[in-house]
Amino acid sequence: MKSPTLSLLVAMLVLPSAALRAAPIEVKVDAAQTGAPINPFIYGQFIEHMGRCIYGGIWAEMLEDRKFYFPITEKYAPYRAIINADFPGEVVERGFPVVGASPWQIIGDASAVSMVKEGAFVGNHSPRVNAGAGLRQRDLGVKAGLRYDGYVWAKPLSGAAEIEVTLVWGEGAADRASTKLSFQGNDYSKQTFALTPAAGSEKGALLELRVLGGDVLLGPPSIMPSDNFKGMRRDTLALLKQLKGTVYRWPGGNFVSGYDWRDGIGDRDRRPPRKNPAWTGVEHNDFGTDEFMVFAREIGTEPMIAANTGFGDAYSAAQWVEYTNGSTDTVAGGWRAKNGNAQPYGVKYWCVGNEMFGPWQLGFMQMQHYTLKHNEVAQYMWKVDPTLQLVAVGDLTTINKDHDPAQVRSGKTCSHIMLEECAEHMNYLSEHFYVGRTPWSKNGRTDVATHVGLVREAIRAKADGHRKLQASLPNLKGKLMPVAMDEWNYWHREYAYGELGCVYELQDGLGIAAGLHEFFRQSDLIQMAHYAQTVNVIGAIKTSKVAAEMETTGLVLQLYREKFGQTPLIVTADASPADVMAALTQDGKTLTVGVVNPGTEAIEVKVTPAGMTFAGPATRWHISGPTAESHNSPGKPRVVDIQRTDAKASLLQVPALSAAVFELPLK
Numbered sequence: 001m002k003s004p005t006l007s008l009l010v011a012m013l014v015l016p017s018a019a020l021r022a023a024p025i026e027v028k029v030d031a032a033q034t035g036a037p038i039n040p041f042i043y044g045q046f047i048e049h050m051g052r053c054i055y056g057g058i059w060a061e062m063l064e065d066r067k068f069y070f071p072i073t074e075k076y077a078p079y080r081a082i083i084n085a086d087f088p089g090e091v092v093e094r095g096f097p098v099v100g101a102s103p104w105q106i107i108g109d110a111s112a113v114s115m116v117k118e119g120a121f122v123g124n125h126s127p128r129v130n131a132g133a134g135l136r137q138r139d140l141g142v143k144a145g146l147r148y149d150g151y152v153w154a155k156p157l158s159g160a161a162e163i164e165v166t167l168v169w170g171e172g173a174a175d176r177a178s179t180k181l182s183f184q185g186n187d188y189s190k191q192t193f194a195l196t197p198a199a200g201s202e203k204g205a206l207l208e209l210r211v212l213g214g215d216v217l218l219g220p221p222s223i224m225p226s227d228n229f230k231g232m233r234r235d236t237l238a239l240l241k242q243l244k245g246t247v248y249r250w251p252g253g254n255f256v257s258g259y260d261w262r263d264g265i266g267d268r269d270r271r272p273p274r275k276n277p278a279w280t281g282v283e284h285n286d287f288g289t290d291e292f293m294v295f296a297r298e299i300g301t302e303p304m305i306a307a308n309t310g311f312g313d314a315y316s317a318a319q320w321v322e323y324t325n326g327s328t329d330t331v332a333g334g335w336r337a338k339n340g341n342a343q344p345y346g347v348k349y350w351c352v353g354n355e356m357f358g359p360w361q362l363g364f365m366q367m368q369h370y371t372l373k374h375n376e377v378a379q380y381m382w383k384v385d386p387t388l389q390l391v392a393v394g395d396l397t398t399i400n401k402d403h404d405p406a407q408v409r410s411g412k413t414c415s416h417i418m419l420e421e422c423a424e425h426m427n428y429l430s431e432h433f434y435v436g437r438t439p440w441s442k443n444g445r446t447d448v449a450t451h452v453g454l455v456r457e458a459i460r461a462k463a464d465g466h467r468k469l470q471a472s473l474p475n476l477k478g479k480l481m482p483v484a485m486d487e488w489n490y491w492h493r494e495y496a497y498g499e500l501g502c503v504y505e506l507q508d509g510l511g512i513a514a515g516l517h518e519f520f521r522q523s524d525l526i527q528m529a530h531y532a533q534t535v536n537v538i539g540a541i542k543t544s545k546v547a548a549e550m551e552t553t554g555l556v557l558q559l560y561r562e563k564f565g566q567t568p569l570i571v572t573a574d575a576s577p578a579d580v581m582a583a584l585t586q587d588g589k590t591l592t593v594g595v596v597n598p599g600t601e602a603i604e605v606k607v608t609p610a611g612m613t614f615a616g617p618a619t620r621w622h623i624s625g626p627t628a629e630s631h632n633s634p635g636k637p638r639v640v641d642i643q644r645t646d647a648k649a650s651l652l653q654v655p656a657l658s659a660a661v662f663e664l665p666l667k
Contacts, residue, residue, distance in 0.1 A: 024604040024651060027573040029582045029591065031611035035568040036524035038583065041302070042516070043561045045245035046487055046530040048253035050279035050537055051499030052096060054287050057535035057543050058236050058295065060228035061286060062140050062148075063103075063207070066220045069273035069282045070102035072127050072135065074110035078103040082280070082499055086440045093495035098280040107134035107210060121153060121188055121219035123273050128157070128217050134164075134210035135218070141545025142169055144200040147226040152181055152209060153219025153269065155188040161214030167195040167223075169205045174198075180212070188219050190269075194226070202635070203545050220269045230294050231268075231286070235548040239541050240299045240534070243554055244561045247302040249351065249486050249530045250292050254278035256354050257310025257362035261320045264288020265339055277311075277362060280499055289323060290336075293345050302349065304530075309353030309370075309377055309393075310363025318380035321350070325385045351391045351486065352377050352425075355432065357398045357414035366404040367414060371421040378425035391484045391528075392426035394418050396465045415466070419473055419481060428528060431466075432487035433458045434538075436508075439493040448507050448628045448657070449577040452598040455490065455515035456579065463522040484528035488515070490553070491538050500537040506640055506657060507598070507628040509552030513659035514596045516560050517581035520568045531557060547635035555623050556659055559642050563621050563661045565592040578603060578654070591664040597654045598628075605652040607664070615665040620647040622660035 047053055055061065064078070080100035082093040104127075106113045112133035120126040129135065142148065152163060166178040175198070181191040197205065207223055227234045251259060258277025264285045265271075271285035287295075289305075296303040305324070307317040319332045324347040326333030333344065355361050356370050365373070370393075378390055394415040401408050407417070415429060435454040437443050445451075466483055470476055490511060492502040512531075519526055531553070535541045540554030550558070565583030569591075573580055579596040591612060597603050625631075625640040632638050647653065649664045 024606040025573055025575045025578065025580065026606050026608065027571055027575070027580055027582075027593070028608045028610065029569045029571055029612070031569070031584065031609070033570040035521065035570070038520050038523050038566050038568060039527040040246045041528040042519050042526070043245060043557065044247040044249065044304075044486070044528060044530040045243070045534045046249040046253070046532040047251075047534050048537065049251050049255045049259070049276065049283055050253065051501060052497060052536040052543065053533050053539065055284060056096070056498065057539070057541075058232055059287050060224040060231055060233045061284070062223050062545075063137055063221060064099045065103050065273070065282050066222055067122050067273040067284060068102070068104070068115075068125065068127055068218070069123060069275070071115045071125065072102045072104045072106065072113055074106060076105040077101055080280070082495060084439050084493060092439070092493055093498060093501065095496055096498035096501065098499060099282065100280070103137055104135045105138065107136055107208060109133055116217060119155070119217060121155075121217070122270050126217045126219060128215065129211045130215045131211050131213050134208060136206050136208040138206045139203050140205040140207060141203045142167070142197045142201055142205045143225070143546050144197060147194050147196045148223050149192070149194050149226045150221065150223035151190050151192040152221045153188050153190050154183045155217040155219070156183050156185065157215040157217065159186065160184050161216045162212040163216065164210045164212050165193050165195070166208040166210070167197060167205065168208065169197040169199055169201045183216065188217070200546065229298060231291065232295060232298070233543070233548065236535060236541060236543060237298060239548055239550050239554070242550070243540065243558050245299070245301050245534070247304050247349065247528070247530070248296060249304045249306060252278070252306055252354055253533070254354060254361060256306045256308050257312070259308055261289060261308070261316070261323070265290060265323070265335065289320075290339055290341060303345070303347050304349035304351065305347055306351035306354055307377065307381065309356055309373055310361055312363070314377045314380040317377050318384045321381050321384040321388065348387065349389050349391070350381060351430065352381070353393045355395070356393045357395045357400065359400065359403050364403070367407045367417045371417060374418070374422050375425045378422075389427045390425070391428040391430050391486060392418050392422055394429040394431055396431060396462055396469070416469055419470065420475060423475055423481060426481070428482045428484040430484050430486050431462050432485070433462065434487070434489055434491040436490040437492040437494070439491070449598040451507050452511040452514050452596060453577070455488070455511045456518040459485070459488070459515055459518040459522065459526070463525055466525060480525055482527040483525055485526055486528065486530040487532040488529055489532050489538050497536045497542050501542070502538060503631050504540070504551040504553045505628060506552050506625040506630045509556045509623060509640070510596050510598055510657070510659050512553045512556045513560065513594065514579045516556070517579050517594055517596065520581055520583060523568055542634055544634040549632050549634040549638070552623065552631060552640050555640065555642055559621055559623060559659070559661055560594065563592060563663060564594055565590065580605065589666055591666055593652065593662045593664065595652065595654045595660045595662070597656060597658050597660070600656050602656050603654045605654060607649070607652065613667045614649040615667045616649075618647040618649040618652070618665070619663040620645045620653070620660055621663075622655055622658045624655045624658035628657055
């Protein structure tokens with residue numbers, strides 16, 4: 001049975017209600033009444049170069065601005081509070097402030113340190129540090145007994161120099177470990193070190209580089225925990241593997257519209273530092289295309305790259321495809337081989353731009369011009385690799401009344417225009433949404449049931465709008481253009497983990513579960529979804545400098561990915577304000593039932609099957625906590641977790657404030 005019918009029949013499941021009933025919820029499911037198979041890419045993720053998603057989250061480098069983008073001066077004032085741009089004067093984060101000036105503090109005479117352009121190692125300048133002076137970086141986090149590996153590039157200005165490297169983790173004379181590095185010759189060379197702290201510090205440690213003899217020009221230093229995996233944090237990777245995201249979209253987001261992918265390939269230390277083009281802080285270019293591919297392979301996910309259609313051009317986008325997928329006979333494929341990867345990566349999924357309908361986007365243009373650019377970029381990319389699956393920019397509601405008079409006259413939204421003008425140059429159309437206490441709104445807290453319904457209602461509005469719009473377009477000839485919801489999430493303006501690093505409470509996790517239920521109901525139309533942005537930045541995983549932890553939203557994504565079925569079934573019930581969804585596993589041997597209970601009392605669900613017979617005891621997997629505001633924090637015991645319980649297939653017990661998945665074996 002087609003999903004429009006599925007959507008219609010399940011609408012009754014989530015109507016608003018003031019309180020849950022005491023009697024069991026009667027749920028009818030029929031094995032013959034199915035929706036389109038759930039695409040595994042519904043469990044996709046998104047990572048962007050902003051805040052602490054990559055640097056400070058996934059990437060293990062501990063030093064800020066290690067390539068000296070900012071000039072080092074006598075004034076040490078590196079941090080800038082994160083301000084809500086929509087409400088000037090409102091500081092939204094203090095725990096992990098943005099680096100807005102050099103984080104390097106001069107040791108000794110300030111006049112002994114200067115920035116030199118001539119002979120700079122990378123970027124615009126390198127620091128010259130005279131003998132007797134040095135640099136230190138504060139606010140590092142270390143674990144007791146874990147070795148920290150690093151290196152320093154330096155160029156002696158008189159043929160020889162000695163630098164003492166010290167890791168400090170406390171106030172006492174013994175709370176430090178040091179080593180001396182010798183540099184010879186007239187060019188830059190790299191010397192390595194390894195230091196082990198005897199005690200830990202969450203963010204009170206520091207690294208010192210003191211020039212003991214001979215003036216030097218410094219190249220990039222580095223320090224990482226020794227348990228890093230090819231430059232990535234081992235603790236974050238472990239959680240990402242548990243999350244089991246099926247496809248990862250990278251590198252943006254707004255970031256990509258000002259990103260030159262060529263800055264992110266080759267020797268990491270020689271890649272230029274840049275100002276983050278869309279957000280705050282420095283883009284170190286330590287994590288580029290090759291690192292992303294290592295990341296994708298390590299966690300077992302499908303890579304998806306977003307091409308730059310903002311400040312970028314068709315040639316550059318096509319050359320990026322050539323770098324990832326071309327043979328070594330091509331120019332960019334040859335670069336890839338030179339960088340240590342002779343075999344093509346075979347990146348199949350690509351986004352053609354990001355949110356180009358919005359004036360906040362770098363390179364924004366009117367729709368009549370952007371459709372031309374989209375088609376040109378798509379043609380260039382397909383010329384390099386005709387097998388690519390391309391996701392076009394879309395937005396179901398936007399008409400840019402302030403910047404696009406032609407669009408205003410047409411009365412057509414971005415998605416409408418893209419489907420009319422570019423349908424032959426796409427395989428999917430993108431939609432984005434965020435709900436909650438967003439920074440561009442005055443939305444406050446609401447009751448739990450309403451809050452839990454926000455994501456579900458946003459997905460349903462997108463799906464209903466697309467069904468109506470697409471059915472009205474003659475050029476589609478009755479076919480559905482699949483939707484890629486490649487950014488979706490709650491977004492709350494109170495940040496605790498850096499830029500956009502909001503905390504996710506139990507009620508947010510329940511809302512993500514209800515959102516997944518709606519994706520399953522729309523499985524014929526919405527075939528790809530990317531939870532944004534995975535780590536720290538509105539992320540399902542949060543990190544401190546020494547620990548990582550799964551948020552409530554991440555636990556829900558993990559649970560459904562592992563336990564929920566693949567063939568959605570029509571469910572008839574009056575369950576409000578609970579949300580019930582069912583699906584068969586791929587082998588047809590298990591019925592899975594998902595129930596979201598936003599109430600403060602437990603409920604019971606009686607499942608009446610048709611065309612199925614229960615084979616025996618069921619299993620319940622559920623996520624709950626003491627209150628709707630319960631949440632997890634890095635380095636602390638979990639308050640919210642996935643729990644397993646034996647259950648009866650005849651009457652499903654659903655705890656208060658929970659998202660539960662039941663496995664019911666079938667004969």
